[in-house]
Amino acid sequence: MNIKMYLNNEKWLAGMTMKDEAEPENFNMALHACQDREVILQNRRQLARFLNCELGDFVCAEQTHSANFHQVVHADKxxxxxxxxxxxxxxxxxYTYEPNILLCSFNADCVPVFFYHEPSGVAGVIHSGWQGTVKEISLKLFKHLIHDKQCDPNDFHVQICPALSQEKFEVDEDVYVQYKALGYADKWIEYNEQTSKYHIDNQQTVKQQCLLAGIPENQIQIDHTCTFQSSDGFSHRQDKQSGRHLCFIMKKEK
Structure with a gap:
């Protein structure tokens, strides 16, 4: 199995499944983008065994490129x-404060984020495609946790996982205008005169949203692996029938 682990200690378990040609459907994890539902369930159970949990511990969302977030409780398992x-x-x-719940986000080019906050015990995952980014899903969630849940922004740790690189994220003016309207993404927008296309770094824009929330820069990490260019990546832009990675985090029971 091709699983990129970022955290595995006494408190937190976090990582992202990657494309694996040796596994059924290349280790695709998405029921909404698959050839055989039973293969996906088999892949998920294999992941669960590796993480020493059960499929019933997973919590997944119907991702619609919204800016909506949900607090997961034990009954959501x-x-x-x-x-x-x-x-x-x-x-x-x-996001959740509860232990032994595997929060899941599915991605193939969109920016996957996971985070944890040591003092409060909250952990979460974010799916930020370009639509989620221009809707500021990350900034809105962190503002909610900081202002409504009294989380100190200085205690967040954020991992921005593999996604489409700026080189491969090529868009027309309609998308460019929405990034431009954010007022802070200009540094990560380049115009290609030969193609009349714009190239945007979605990972860096998401990072800027974390910074705007007050999270210290040294506590925000980016994995620059490009899902289009890497053989380990699922890329919807490259292949419309592409599978999906699963980005996950779990708070371990004390």
């Missing part, structure tokens, strides 16, 4: 784990 119909609806970020 298993939502979206084995069927799409039970996923948390119209939501692109999940």
């Amino acid at each position: 298993g939502r979206g784990a084995d069927k799409l119909e039970t996923a948390v609806p119209v939501t692109d970020a999940l």
Whole structure:
């Protein structure tokens, strides 16, 4: 199995599954983008065994490129784990204070983020495609946690995981205008005169949203692996029938 682990200690478990040609459907994790539902469930169970948890510990959302987030509680365990119909609806970020819940985000070029906050014990995942980024999903979630849940921004740790690189994220003016309107993304926008296209670094824009929330820069990490260019990446831009990575985090029970 091709699994990139970022955290595995006594408190937190976090990582991202990667494309693996030796596995069924290349280790695709998405029920909404698959050839065989049973293969996906098999892949998810294999991941669960590796992480020493159960498929019923997974919580998945119906990702719709929204800026909506949901606080996961114990009663949510298993939502979206084995069927799409039970996923948390119209939501692109999940967070929880509860232990032994695997928060899941599915991605193929969109920016996957996971984070944790040591003092409060909160952890979460964010799915930020370009639409989620221009809707400022990351900034809105962190503002909610800081202002409504009294989380000190200085205690967040954020990992921005593999996504489409600026070189491969090529867009027309309609998308450029929306990034431009943010007022802070200009540094990560380049114009190609030969193609009349714009190239945008979505990872850096998401990082800037974390900084705007007050999170210290040295506590925000970026994995610059490009999902289009890497053989380990699922890329919807490269292949419309592409599978999906699963970005995850779990708070371990003390």
